[in-house]
Amino acid sequence: MAILVTGGAGYIGSHTCVELLNAGYEIVVVDNLATSSSESLRRVRELSGKDFKFYQIDLLNREDLEIVFKQNKIEAVIHFAGLKAVGESVRLPLRYYHNNITGTLVLCELMQEYGVKRIVFSSSATVYGISEHVPISEDAPLGATNAYGRTKLMIEEIMQDMYVSDPIWSIAILRYFNPIGAHSSGRIGEDPNGIPNNLMPYITQVAAGGLKELQIYGNDYPTLDGTGVRDYIHVVDLAQGHLKALEKVMSTTGVEAYNLGTGQGYSVVEMVAAFERVTGRRIPYKMTDRRPGDIGICYSNPTKAERELGWIAEKGIDEMCLDAWRWQSNNPHGFQEEDNLLVESNIS
Ligand code: NAD
Ligand code: UD1
Numbered sequence: 062m063a064i065l066v067t068g069g070a071g072y073i074g075s076h077t078c079v080e081l082l083n084a085g086y087e088i089v090v091v092d093n094l095a096t097s098s099s100e101s102l103r104r105v106r107e108l109s110g111k112d113f114k115f116y117q118i119d120l121l122n123r124e125d126l127e128i129v130f131k132q133n134k135i136e137a138v139i140h141f142a143g144l145k146a147v148g149e150s151v152r153l154p155l156r157y158y159h160n161n162i163t164g165t166l167v168l169c170e171l172m173q174e175y176g177v178k179r180i181v182f183s184s185s186a187t188v189y190g191i192s193e194h195v196p197i198s199e200d201a202p203l204g205a206t207n208a209y210g211r212t213k214l215m216i217e218e219i220m221q222d223m224y225v226s227d228p229i230w231s232i233a234i235l236r237y238f239n240p241i242g243a244h245s246s247g248r249i250g251e252d253p254n255g256i257p258n259n260l261m262p263y264i265t266q267v268a269a270g271g272l273k274e275l276q277i278y279g280n281d282y283p284t285l286d287g288t289g290v291r292d293y294i295h296v297v298d299l300a301q302g303h304l305k306a307l308e309k310v311m312s313t314t315g316v317e318a319y320n321l322g323t324g325q326g327y328s329v330v331e332m333v334a335a336f337e338r339v340t341g342r343r344i345p346y347k348m349t350d351r352r353p354g355d356i357g358i359c360y361s362n363p364t365k366a367e368r369e370l371g372w373i374a375e376k377g378i379d380e381m382c383l384d385a386w387r388w389q390s391n392n393p394h395g396f397q398e399e400d401n402l403l404v405e406s407n408i409s
Contacts, residue, residue: 320363
């Protein structure tokens with residue numbers, strides 16, 4: 062019996078695959094490599110010392126995906142596959158709705174057909190929209206401010222309906238706060254395409270010299286230093302949260318949402334200071350206007366996950382910064398080998 066991991070070649074998926082393999086699970090990975098590279102999976106094998114099947118398949122392709130269900134005994138699914146760039150989702154909403162929602166529908170239809178009714182789904186704190194109160198609990202009002210966020214919200218609702226129609230379903234909806242950091246080996250990590258939108262990969266690229274300075278989006282929020290506050294969570298803690306959620310869906314039925322965060326907020330200026338302190342690198346920055354759509358303060362109340370899943374985040378911001386920097390400095394071009402870059406630059 063195997064766990065199907067969709068989007069397993071991506072940032073959070075690859076870290077979760079390592080934890081699953083280390084815990085003795087058999088896994089099958091499906092990914093179309095739209096925003097990732099098979100090199101991450103090669104390194105997952107290297108880190109775990111274990112092998113697994115990989116299908117380079119688009120979830121939108123029902124016939125291809127059905128082969129995976131025919132060829133393997135799937136026990137449960139961890140569903141990471143999706144597009145996640147907020148700005149791009151505003152420009153290309155149909156692409157996001159089609160990829161994220163239709164992809165999930167095809168997956169869930171096949172799960173139903175093959176009698177696989179246990180799923181752990183990657184949602185996001187973005188489903189809380191512009192929340193009025195912190196810390197944010199799972200029963201806070203939901204809302205989304207962009208197409209990406211709406212795909213997560215709609216999928217959550219679809220999953221609620223699936224359970225109502227058939228109470229055999231067992232569904233864990235995981236609402237991630239801000240995943241950062243990397244595996245402590247420095248072999249796998251976040252590999253964004255082009256200039257990063259998110260804070261930590263931007264900081265590490267400034268530290269590496271690829272970007273000149275960080276722009277801090279707004280210093281007039283009602284926070285201790287005026288800069289935005291977020292709940293950063295180490296990606297390995299997050300990965301372990303998936304194993305706990307998997308145990309839960311294996312042993313019960315129902316549909317439940319869980320915050321995966323630390324419960325602790327840090328401002329942008331605090332993150333820069335922590336990064337400088339633990340890495341010894343300087344991060345030049347300048348204050349600029351607020352980024353449209355941003356909120357001032359967002360951090361979780363993670364007690365439901367502790368109570369019901371037995372999970373708690375253990376790693377602090379020093380470790381998050383050190384691990385993010387180790388990954389960046391050991392892999393200046395992400396998963397792309399320098400040899401390939403040389404070949405590409407010779408061609409152009
Ligand atoms: P990622 O882009 O690194 O990984 C997503 C993976 O899904 C990629 O490998 C991509 O190739 C694959 N994929 C996308 N569409 C596919 C399709 N139609 N068929 C097959 N594979 C497909 O992103 P990540 O950071 O690892 O995020 C994983 C999940 O967690 C996503 O659903 C994302 O929305 C969600 N999430 C991420 C964050 C974050 O900050 N990283 C926060 C909240 C939620
Ligand atoms: C982003 C996504 C959100 C997603 C979340 C977790 C956007 C608009 N939102 O939110 O949907 O759920 O990641 O992955 O992309 N910052 C800077 N300078 C930078 C980058 C960021 O000052 O160059 C600030 C931001 O204003 C914010 C904080 O750093 O206060 C964190 O930003 P980011 O990493 O983009 O995460 P979120 O804003 O939480």
